[in-house]
Amino acid sequence: MNKPIYGVMAEFDNPSSLVGAARAAREKGYRKLDAYSPFPIEELSDALHLHKNKLPLLVLIGGIVGGTLGYMLQYFVTVMYYPINVGGRPLHSWPAYIIITFETTILFAALTAVFGMLGLCGLPMPYHPVFNVPRFALASRNRFFLCIESTDPLFDRDKTCEFLETLEPREVSEVAH
Amino acid sequence: MANEPPVIDSPESKKIIAPGYTFGTITDQIASVVLTKKTPYVVMGTFAVAMGLLLIFLLAVGLLFTKGLGVWGLRGPTMWAWDITNFVWWVGIGHAGTLISAILLLLNQQWRNSINRFAEAMTIFAVACAGMFPILHLGRPWLMYWLFPYPNTMGIEPNFRSPLVWDVFAVSTYATVSLLFWYVGLMPDLATLRDRSEHRALKVTYGFLAMGWRGSAKHWAVYETASLLLAGLATPLVLSVHTVVSLDFTVGIVPGWHSTFFPPYFVAGAIYSGFAMVLALAIPLRSIYGLKGLITAKHLDNAAKVMMATGLIVGYSYIMEAFSAWYGGNVYEQAAMWNRMTGPYKYHYWVLIACNVIAPNALWFKKVRSNTVVLFIWSLIVLVGMWLERFVIIVASLAQDNLPSSWRVFESTRWDWATYLGTIGLFLVLFMLFIRLLPMISIFEVRTLLPQAKIKEDSRG
Numbered sequence: 001m002n003k004p005i006y007g008v009m010a011e012f013d014n015p016s017s018l019v020g021a022a023r024a025a026r027e028k029g030y031r032k033l034d035a036y037s038p039f040p041i042e043e044l045s046d047a048l049h050l051h052k053n054k055l056p057l058l059v060l061i062g063g064i065v066g067g068t069l070g071y072m073l074q075y076f077v078t079v080m081y082y083p084i085n086v087g088g089r090p091l092h093s094w095p096a097y098i099i100i101t102f103e104t105t106i107l108f109a110a111l112t113a114v115f116g117m118l119g120l121c122g123l124p125m126p127y128h129p130v131f132n133v134p135r136f137a138l139a140s141r142n143r144f145f146l147c148i149e150s151t152d153p154l155f156d157r158d159k160t161c162e163f164l165e166t167l168e169p170r171e172v173s174e175v176a177h
Numbered sequence: 178m179a180n181e182p183p184v185i186d187s188p189e190s191k192k193i194i195a196p197g198y199t200f201g202t203i204t205d206q207i208a209s210v211v212l213t214k215k216t217p218y219v220v221m222g223t224f225a226v227a228m229g230l231l232l233i234f235l236l237a238v239g240l241l242f243t244k245g246l247g248v249w250g251l252r253g254p255t256m257w258a259w260d261i262t263n264f265v266w267w268v269g270i271g272h273a274g275t276l277i278s279a280i281l282l283l284l285n286q287q288w289r290n291s292i293n294r295f296a297e298a299m300t301i302f303a304v305a306c307a308g309m310f311p312i313l314h315l316g317r318p319w320l321m322y323w324l325f326p327y328p329n330t331m332g333i334e335p336n337f338r339s340p341l342v343w344d345v346f347a348v349s350t351y352a353t354v355s356l357l358f359w360y361v362g363l364m365p366d367l368a369t370l371r372d373r374s375e376h377r378a379l380k381v382t383y384g385f386l387a388m389g390w391r392g393s394a395k396h397w398a399v400y401e402t403a404s405l406l407l408a409g410l411a412t413p414l415v416l417s418v419h420t421v422v423s424l425d426f427t428v429g430i431v432p433g434w435h436s437t438f439f440p441p442y443f444v445a446g447a448i449y450s451g452f453a454m455v456l457a458l459a460i461p462l463r464s465i466y467g468l469k470g471l472i473t474a475k476h477l478d479n480a481a482k483v484m485m486a487t488g489l490i491v492g493y494s495y496i497m498e499a500f501s502a503w504y505g506g507n508v509y510e511q512a513a514m515w516n517r518m519t520g521p522y523k524y525h526y527w528v529l530i531a532c533n534v535i536a537p538n539a540l541w542f543k544k545v546r547s548n549t550v551v552l553f554i555w556s557l558i559v560l561v562g563m564w565l566e567r568f569v570i571i572v573a574s575l576a577q578d579n580l581p582s583s584w585r586v587f588e589s590t591r592w593d594w595a596t597y598l599g600t601i602g603l604f605l606v607l608f609m610l611f612i613r614l615l616p617m618i619s620i621f622e623v624r625t626l627l628p629q630a631k632i633k634e635d636s637r638g
Contacts (some may be wrong), residue, residue: 036392
């Protein structure tokens with residue numbers, strides 16, 4: 001029974017209890033914790049201080065890169081690589097470039113948003129210790145879980161379990177690696 | 178589930194879904210459509226018909242490849258006819274899905290949550306059908322990659338000053354972004370299916386597609402940011418796609434095409450026909466699968482209102498089109514408009530006016546909006562009307578252009594019909610496979626609509 005574990009996990013049956021528990025755990029000083037819910041909960045992000053992430057910046061960069069590349073591609077082709085003289089009109093016909101520049105901006109920004117999201121979440125991740133808890137299958141249905149991880153400096157197998165029990169969960173279980 | 182807390186909060190004033198649902202029952206009801214072995218007979222029957230149409234499509238395309246574009250009714254000067262009409266029609270239908278998933282998300286319209294998933298699927302399949310037509314119309318479809326700029330030994334590149342090249346970029350970007358948006362929305366529900374399915378092969382398949390989603394709060398925070406950003410990106414995109422489609426016409430100098438108000442007029446028409454398709458799909462779906470508690474009368478009512486509002490914009494555009502042709506003083510524009518109203522395409526024109534200008538006014542009445550059978554028929558009328566609108570704009574303008582000696586009335590062939598009906602088959606086959614294999618309603622977004630999902634603040638720890 002003394003094998004190292006991933007953490008301990010408490011199960012709740014409604015989102016309000018989960019948010020309350022997450023706040024209590026933060027107040028108690030736990031920092032390495034994560035909550036699992038079947039839908040996004042705004043208050044939970046507040047409780048766990050999760051509101052800042054780098055995704056908007058990444059998407060902005062992606063959009064700028066896409067727009068620049070799109071414009072440069074058109075400039076290169078119509079001015080340098082394959083110039084077509086139409087009645088002496090300027091080769092650098094920027095109004096005609098607007099649409100494709102816009103499209104490549106959106107395309108690159110959207111690709112960055114999706115792959116950036118996956119990257120920041122560390123997905124795809126086929127294996128994760130929380131899946132070892134049989135009841136965790138309900139996290140995608142109607143149950144709410146709070147997991148305090150063993151890497152937390154305050155983590156103590158028994159004390160953390162006892163603390164979680166005080167939050168009136170349905171069940172507390174250990175998460176094996 | 179019996180051990181779940183009952184609904185104690187009084188239901189919100191604006192009820193979006195029927196009362197009495199819990200997180201568990203919502204999950205089970207939507208997931209059961211996918212995880213059961215039974216398929217309703219109506220669905221099987223429709224699938225068989227759709228499959229038949231798809232086979233006709235393959236036949237028509239096979240014939241087109243072997244014999245060339247002459248199998249369609251394309252004869253000079255009408256070298257764009259059903260193919261481009263169908264293209265514009267299908268792309269337009271797709272617009273409602275993106276409007277529902279992106280614009281209504283930004284506007285915080287929560288009723289979208291139970292119809293966005295299948296509307297987005299509709300978008301993707303409609304764009305797939307739309308994409309068929311310009312490609313088949315190329316003459317040598319197997320060289321379609323020439324449309325994209327890539328380093329090649331021929332030393333040539335696409336002409337970036339051409340609206341047709343803009344269209345390639347607009348439609349392919351639209352298809353890509355719609356697909357990504359749809360997939361991102363599916364991930365949490367795929368995780369639900371992974372956890373709910375009992376068969377090992379299903380678990381592995383859905384698990385693979387869900388990419389290990391586990392509903393972590395850290396993930397949800399990033400996920401919500403990503404959804405909002407994608408919605409923000411898709412909003413200008415959806416408005417731009419039909420704008421670019423309309424530029425295919427307005428940049429040309431054909432009388433009846435060369436007009437500055439086409440972009441907003443086309444976008445309104447696109448959303449109009451798209452909502453008609455949403456209704457045409459939602460009304461049978463909710464009754465076949467017993468989802469009336471999730472796709473309620475409220476949804477149909479709202480969709481009908483959007484359809485009517487955009488229909489009125491379309492009606493206004495028709496009036497302005499006729500007015501500006503007359504008031505502009507250009508004899509060719511005047512003649513094109515007059516030909517449209519009284520020439521060989523007058524029946525098409527007046528039927529489309531009846532379908533798109535007169536018919537939507539019935540939706541002012543709540544009795545019409547709340548009668549699902551009438552609403553279903555009305556959405557079909559709108560779909561027919563919008564097809565005729567594109568047909569009249571494209572064919573009536575081309576068949577009688579600037580040079581009367583080259584005028585010729587367009588006649589469709591059976592292969593025009595076969596290709597068009599074939600794409601309807603393709604659309605239905607894809608859509609029904611989607612219904613059978615993926616959750617057609619976004620489970621996690623509907624969960625957020627429940628009163629239980631609201632955090633009670635007295636629980637502060």
